[in-house]
Amino acid sequence: QKEVEQDPGPLSVPEGAIVSLNCTYSNSAFQYFMWYRQYSRKGPELLMYTYSSGNKEDGRFTAQVDKSSKYISLFIRDSQPSDSATYLCAWTSGGSYIPTFGRGTSLIVHP
Amino acid sequence: DTAVSQTPKYLVTQMGNDKSIKCEQNLGHDTMYWYKQDSKKFLKIMFSYNNKELIINETVPNRFSPKSPDKAHLNLHINSLELGDSAVYFCASSQEGGYGNTEAFFGQGTRLTVV
Numbered sequence: 001q002k003e004v005e006q007d008p009g010p011l012s013v014p015e016g017a018i019v020s021l022n023c024t025y026s027n028s029a030f031q032y033f034m035w036y037r038q039y040s041r042k043g044p045e046l047l048m049y050t051y052s053s054g055n056k057e058d059g060r061f062t063a064q065v066d067k068s069s070k071y072i073s074l075f076i077r078d079s080q081p082s083d084s085a086t087y088l089c090a091w092t093s094g095g096s097y098i099p100t101f102g103r104g105t106s107l108i109v110h111p
Numbered sequence: 112d113t114a115v116s117q118t119p120k121y122l123v124t125q126m127g128n129d130k131s132i133k134c135e136q137n138l139g140h141d142t143m144y145w146y147k148q149d150s151k152k153f154l155k156i157m158f159s160y161n162n163k164e165l166i167i168n169e170t171v172p173n174r175f176s177p178k179s180p181d182k183a184h185l186n187l188h189i190n191s192l193e194l195g196d197s198a199v200y201f202c203a204s205s206q207e208g209g210y211g212n213t214e215a216f217f218g219q220g221t222r223l224t225v226v
């Protein structure tokens with residue numbers, strides 16, 4: 001079983017839709033969870049990070065962690081074409097601060 | 112101002128050649144990394160340096176040799192290039208934020224094509 005599963009997509013949605021992006025993980029040692037966004041031919045950039053179970057909101061973005069189910073999600077409200085990118089879940093574990101990445105989900109928001 | 116810059120942006124070379132990729136960060140961070148992103152967008156850590164000292168060396172062929180002359184620079188030298196080395200290589204830097212949380216800042220990537 002892989003440590004982290006993330007559907008590569010692509011996920012295609014119309015503008016204004018609510019988008020749900022997900023990762024499941026198997027290692028209970030995972031501590032911090034992050035979502036990075038990567039535009040085509042650019043480096044990844046941090047969107048949000050969270051530690052505890054629950055929700056964290058930042059504008060149109062909400063990160064959710066359920067440690068009991070080992071499930072992390074990113075919700076995007078009122079999606080825009082400019083949100084079209086690859087979204088990578090990431091984590092740190094064992095006291096390390098070096099992020100490890102999932103395979104990423106490609107999101108396409110069409111006008 | 113560019114925070115993490117790497118050169119060159121594109122690199123096309125023949126099998127068997129030796130090449131280097133340079134990386135510089137002006138964020139004052141202590142830790143720098145090299146990641147490799149394959150054609151399926153999988154981003155995998157290769158090396159990590161903290162204050163010029165190697166702290167992570169994942170299972171990477173010894174044809175790959177990182178060098179950190181100072182904490183603002185981390186270069187990657189690759190000997191005897193193979194077709195499978197074709198990928199996008201990202202340099203990144205971070206400053207530990209405590210309790211294992213940190214933000215990694217990435218360069219724009221170097222797209223290496225071995226022919």
